Amino acid sequence: MSEAKLRVEPTSFPGVFRSGDMLLTQNLTPGRRVYGERLFDQEGKEYREWVPDRSKLAAYIRKRGSFFPFKADSHVLYLGASSGTTPSHVSDLLTEGRVYCVEIAPRMFRDLVGVCEIRSNMMPILGDATKPDDLAFLVERADIIYQDVAQKNQAGIFARAMRRFPARWGMLAVKARSEDVTKDPEVIFREAAELLTKEGLTVREVVGLEPFEKDHAMIVVERE
Ligand SMILES: C[S@@+](CC[C@H](N)C(=O)[O-])C[C@H]1O[C@@H](n2cnc3c(N)ncnc32)[C@H](O)[C@@H]1O
CATH class of the missing domain: 3.40.50.150 (Vaccinia Virus protein VP39)
Structure with missing residues (x-):
C-alpha cells in the first residue's frame, strides 16, 4: 500500500519525477517495494521514492x-x-x-x-x-x-x-x-x-x- 499522497511533478528527464527535493519514478510494479523505499499515489499512479543516499x-x-x-x-x-x-x-x-x-x-x-x-x-x-x-x-x-x-x-x-x-x-x-x-x-x-x-x-x-x-x-x- 502507498503511504501518502503528495504533489508529484515531472522533471526534464523522461520518467523522473520530483516532489520538492524528493526524486521519484513511476512504479512499474505497483504495491511492490525493492529496498524499503516509500510509495506515493497520485491520480491513480504509484510513484517510488528514489533515494540519493542509496543510488x-x-x-x-x-x-x-x-x-x-x-x-x-x-x-x-x-x-x-x-x-x-x-x-x-x-x-x-x-x-x-x-x-x-x-x-x-x-x-x-x-x-x-x-x-x-x-x-x-x-x-x-x-x-x-x-x-x-x-x-x-x-x-x-x-x-x-x-x-x-x-x-x-x-x-x-x-x-x-x-x-x-x-x-x-x-x-x-x-x-x-x-x-x-x-x-x-x-x-x-x-x-x-x-x-x-x-x-x-x-x-x-x-x-x-x-x-x-x-x-x-x-x-x-x-x-x-
Ligand atoms: C556498489 S555495488 C552496486 C550497487 C548498485 N549499482 C545500485 O546502485 O543499486 C557494486 C556491486 O558490483 C559488484 N561487482 C564487483 N565487481 C564486479 C564485476 N567484475 N562484475 C560484476 N559485478 C561486480 C559487487 O559484487 C557489488 O554488488
Whole structure:
C-alpha cells in the first residue's frame, strides 16, 4: 500500500519525477517495494521514492547532472547490479526497453533474481563485468552502459565494455577508495576521465556525488 499522497511533478528527464527535493519514478510494479523505499499515489499512479543516499544515479540527478540518456525504449547494460536498487529505478524508466543486470557475487545475485522475477524488463546475468565477451551472447543491444562495480581499475573495465558494445552513452560511477585509498579522489576522477578520452570517448561531465556518496563521482561519456 502507498503511504501518502503528495504533489508529484515531472522533471526534464523522461520518467523522473520530483516532489520538492524528493526524486521519484513511476512504479512499474505497483504495491511492490525493492529496498524499503516509500510509495506515493497520485491520480491513480504509484510513484517510488528514489533515494540519493542509496543510488548514485539519483545522487547524480540531485547534484544537477545534466546528461540523462535513458529513454522509454532504451536497452541498458548495467554492470554491478548488486541486489537491484538502482537497476529497479532504471527498470521504471524503461517502459518499452530492457536492463541487462550483471552481478558477480552469488549472494547479491540471489536477491537480484527476486527483483527481476517481478520486473519483466530486467534480465539478471550472473557474470563478470571484466569479461564483456562472455556477456555478449546474452545482450541483444546496448544503447547505454552504466557501471558501478566498486573494484579496482573501474575506468579500464568500463572502457573494455564500451569497446565491446557499440553503446552511444556511458555512465561510470567511480569510487575513489576502490582505486587507491592514499590518493586524492579528484586525481583519481581526472585520471579515469583521461583514460576514457584516450579511448576516443567524449567525456561530457564529471560530477562529484557528495554529500550523498563520499569520494564518488559520476563520469558521463558519449561516443561521437
Ligand atoms: C556498489 S555495488 C552496486 C550497487 C548498485 N549499482 C545500485 O546502485 O543499486 C557494486 C556491486 O558490483 C559488484 N561487482 C564487483 N565487481 C564486479 C564485476 N567484475 N562484475 C560484476 N559485478 C561486480 C559487487 O559484487 C557489488 O554488488
